[in-house]
Amino acid sequence: MEEIVVGIDIGTTKICTLVGRVEDANAVRILGVGIEPSDGIRKGIIVDLTAASQAIKRSVEKAERTSGLEITTALVSLAGAHVSSVNSRGAAGVPGGIIDAFDLARALEQAQAVAIPHDREIIHVIQRGISVDGQDGIKTPIGMHGFKLEVETHIITAATATIDNLRQCVGSAGVNVQQFVLNPLASAEVVLTEAERQMGVAVCDIGGGTTDLAIYVDGNVWHTMVLAVGGNHITQDIAHGLRLPLAQAEEVKKQQGYAIRSEVGAEEYFTIRPFGENRDTRINRQDLAHIIEARIEETFRLIYQEIKRSGYDGLLPAGIVLTGGTSALPGITTIAGEILGMPVRTAQPENLLGLIDKLDSPSYSTSVGLLRWVLTMHQHEVAITGGGKRRRKSKGDSNMNLDAIKNLFKRMLP
Secondary structure (H helix, E strand, O other), rough: OOOOEEEOOOOOEEEEEEEEEEEEEOEEEEEEEEEEEOOOEOOEEEEEEEHHHHHHHHHHHHHHHHOOOOOOEEEEEEEOOOOOEEEEEEEEOOOOOOOOHHHHHHHHHHHHOOOOOOOEEEEEEEEEEEEEEEEEEEEOOOOEEEEEEEEEEEEEEEEEHHHHHHHHHHOOOOOEEEEEEEEHHHHHHHHHHHHHHHHEEEEEEEEEOEEEEEEOOOOOEEEEEOOOOOOHHHHHHHHHHHHHHHHHHHHHHHHHHOOOHHHHOOOEEEEOOOOOOOOOOEEEHHHHHHHHHHHHHHHHHHHHHHHHHHHHHOOOOOOEEOOOOOOOHHHHHHHHHHHHOOOOOEEOOOEEEEOOOOOOOOOHHHHHHHHHHHHHEEEEEEEHHHHHOOOOOOOOOOOOOOOHHHHHHHHOOO
């Protein structure tokens, strides 16, 4: 039986629920789509529980109608400045001299034994590097001879209260959260190539309320962060600068926006009706571009500071890949390249199957990436367990069994 998977991308601007069917190891067919404007969510955080719950419920119901399937569990995206990360190492002795999945699970468990505040929850434990008897660069240690196994991990945590609020909102739509997935990790599933991950690359998802960054080196995640700035800040700047309602400012940004003032013709105008006016006013597109350029430059300077602070700025020969709705702004890659001093490209979901109308846009990278994340989990599970059948864990089973190991690895990237 082919597996049905569901992803709910809860953003500041929109909520997108996708239903997909896993067709093979590399493909998910989109069966259902439910896109709704967000409500009660600001900068990735729930600010109005009732409004957010209703928006999520409407999105889920749309996806159920288009797919003809009932949605009971889903992967859910996560963003917001409350997300933080820490690197940790764990070690385990290998009693038999040949490393198995249990040894790797014990090393990962040891790596998680870091002081996490009581008000925070671990979201991902990502394997960064493995060494056996001091030999670094090991990709898959299972079956290798050795006496000491060390694992370096990247642990991503989030505020427990925020997670509980998200879980409650999704639960009110009758859906259980299968797993939370950090936005840039989901987006990376559809916008990064394997060559970029190996060379060293950053994926930058610029959404409405947040800008999410993940740095990949040697195929693994080395650093993650979330900035509380996004496309909505540009919209607000336009609304203030041109004295417009926010909805109209958003339309002006999408239809007339350009990120570089010097590349807009001095004679290019468009008409709008500002607050307090009873007739249309002509606006020079250069004035609009000036407003947008200032905010885009500020955003990429913050990104540059974060990359420098991480210490990995010299390890990104593949540069940075932009995605998210704001990355569609004309001219944005030019500014990013000038400020960051590295190759820049924009990306969106490609090679989609099924109901793909609207989804071939940078705005839906996280949404589609949630479904692709399931494939990654499956591939990693097979690599760890040899494709063995899943054994259900009984309530009285206190020993670490195969399911426990799988659950550990479900929170990791390959």
